[in-house]
Amino acid sequence: MGYTLAEKLLASHTNDGRATAGDIVEANVDLLMVHEVLGSRILDVLHEMDFKKVWDSSRIVVINDHWAPASDINSAEIHRRNRNFVRDQGITNFFDVDCGISHHVLPEKGLIVPGELIIGSDSHSTTYGAFNAFSTGLAATDSALILATGSCWFRVPDSIKIEVTGEFQDMVMSKDLILKIISDIGPDGANYQSMEFHGETIDKMKVGERMTMCNMSVEAGAKCSPMTVNGYVNKWMETLAPSKRWKPTLPDVDADYSDTRTYDINSSPLGPMVATPDNPTNGKAVREVSGVPIDQAFIGSCTNGRIGDLEIAAKILKGKKIRNGVRLIITPASKHTYMMALERGLIKIFMDAGGIVTNSTCGACVGGHLGVLGAGEVCISSTNRNFKGRMGHQNSRIYLASPATVAASALAGAITDPRSV
Template sequence: MTLADKILAVHADREAVSPGEFINIRVDLILANDVTAPIAIREFHRLGVNKVFDPKKVVMVPDHFVPNKDVASAEQAKLMREFAYEQGIMYFEAGRMGIEHVLLPEQGLVLPGDVVIGADSHTCTYGALGTFATGMGSTDIAAAMATGDIWMKVPPTIKLVYHGEPGEWVGGKDLILYTIGKIGVDGALYSAIEFAGEAVTAMPMDGRFTMANMAIEAGAKAGIFRVDNKTQLYIKSRANRSYSVYEPDGNAEYSQVIEYDVSDIEPQVALPHSPANTKPVSQVGDIEINQVVIGSCTNGRLDDLRLVARILKGRKVHPRVRCIIIPGSQQVYLDALTMGLIEAFIKAGAVVSTPTCGPCLGGHAGVLAAGERCISTTNRNFVGRMGSPESEVYLSNPAVAAASAVTGRITSPEEISG
């Protein structure tokens, strides 16, 4: 069995499972946010159930519109907050929260071998920890909150193997954009992706989170890494419960095995209006920008901010560019502050925001007007994703985004770091 098969079989109390089977599985953690939780809560009440199955296994994080941007978002957060207090479930208030997919691993709430479901499509981020994690609709979340299990069709697994040693400015974001550019936004439709190869083995955890996060942009049900020493080191000071590590069988059957040599790839840029519309940064051309967003559940971790500081320290954001930097959690913010990164950002002329998903979904704190262009470290660039349907969003890694903030056009970090 593959890694995904192993985890699902254990949670279905089965010796084995096969792709295409429908199974019921126990869940270890259920997640919802201030956009999706209110729907789940209303559906939960419609079921006639008074209590969630286990308060320790349900988490709610207000990260999309908090601090509340308007009355409607305040009401959404209030509903979620009151339900959390009533049920005794975990709730992370403003000032203690973070972007959910940065926060939960940081808090030790997601561990290897878990099955995690979330009312957010980027729940697949947790696969970096050897977890089977997937997004579901709010009605599914309501049922899981009541029962502690969920039905699922076992997905086939695609194995992606990355060979070689990536260049200095090439990281997890580039590998996953390169992959999506090759296989398309439906190239892994309803499949689990198992990431492998020496390039990802050498990759730090923050880069793995980025790759797992964007598995959904290729249509995947989940994206999973094997647990290794880096994983164990990451969770060593965070885990407060036992966990299980699973390995794929040597004779595991994959629907596809795709291999890439990433030794010579450049930083990648996804042009409008698809994460699959990728080009090496050197081939993008002379494209001026109005805004840069650095952060999100994709690239709002400490390694990302360190990379940005390497570019921005001692330089200035272009006078016609707005540069918005969003640490992924309060802890990331505090660590960046202690390390002097926040000072470097402010001196460069960037805006540093409290943790929020705001600009990624065109919600607040960085919405684009008609005709504006933004280069962003987020994960989606569909029409109207960050504001006006007449705006454009380009996706890149944090180094490219920071270099572009300095020059006012899409720029390789090599151009200004030499």
């Protein structure tokens, strides 16, 4: 029996070169990303460990992205601690509050390399699966142990193979596809497992579209969600990481999968999806919720704040005005994304339409700042989670959708099918 992508990617990081689903293995980490959790929690754990020096300063990335720039005195203190840590430890891969959201900044800086084992102190670290990497999220204590030792134990996950064929209709995005898939699987249907994506639809996707899919696999509980390398990933690596040496990893043809799911979006057409409160797996066809009045429309986050997301939103908003009384907030995924949007005239389109463009931050998605919801408010959002209280008051309500659906809804002041505007 052959091996899955998750097994192969982990096996190349164990000392004996083995990793079979169900095994517990010790693996060597290629890259560890930590954000504000470093200053708020990890430093205390390191102190308890009598820690002196990171295992390899070149394999650690520190970023201040969640409350960027500081939203209050506590986040300012956390940022200050992170700055001191990278200085004391000689960590050069440091991205301060001016850079953007980790899951977009790391690939943009050429730090995500196919075949590697990447850990982040953030559940959405599954995003890097788009680059044919094994990547997953852990928290403070595991991050502290990796900072000290460079290795970590893993239970090698079973894998669910998801094969997608067919072409997207106009105004339908990879966000709609992943909302559909995780709604079919359920909030724990992929718990402890790898969601391995295949098929011509995935092969044809641009890097940003792939990242949206891998990003949200964690909402079905997935540990990781590796894809195979496609032409867009190749081009990305040639352009943004020309000095990196890597080889693509493929699963064996006789790999053992715990489940296989197939989607043909030609024979069963996929329309825009909306996840209703309070779980990302509550996906419904947009027509089932169209007309629900909204107070805020948000486009941003590690899920859908990239240039392709801003472009489709601008296409919908160009020359139009959002509904009076609705707030449209746009948070580009990185400073670089912001600059591209500026050069392409997108920022002007958003501002002319009545939108607010913020600096790049996790911000509103985590209920941190720059778009926090008040009691009873309704938001349609291109983000990843609509748990109760996620973006602010516990009685606010969040509907998750693609940037196209969010933009169309901002114009109408109510949830709207982007194909209708």
